Amino acid sequence: MPETAPRTPTHIWVEGKIRELSSQGIGVYVVQKGERNDGTVLLKMTDTKGQAKLHVQQRNLEGMLAWVNVFQGDDVIDEKRADEYIARSKSRDPDQWIIEIEHPQMDNPFKL
Secondary structure (H helix, E strand, C coil), X not given: CCCCCCCCCHHHHHHHHHHHHHHCCCEEEXXXXXXXCCCCEEEEEECCCCEEEEEEEEXXXXXCEEEEECCCXXXXXXXXXXXXXXXXXXXXXXXXXXXXXXXCCCCCCCCC
8 A cells, every 4th residue: 555644634634623513504413533643534415305415535546535435326324324334334433523514505615
């Protein structure tokens, strides 16, 4: 695996992004705090119509973290389906951060 640059601890960049989004009036909630330094993030983005998108951090072929749509064929899903996935994910990976964002466009503001 290729060497990668030192990674900013997860809790630092998550907390910074939460402050930024809150200052813009965007609702953001930490559902589960994961491992402070190396935890990956599962991001649920919702609109006001009961729809959601789920993105998760995964390493790509170069070893860099990238955002991946959890439901590859379905970009927008029913919020209930997203919540069911999150419940399973919580039990599988206690080190993972789970963050919910309410925004009409459901864009991923965490993309670097």
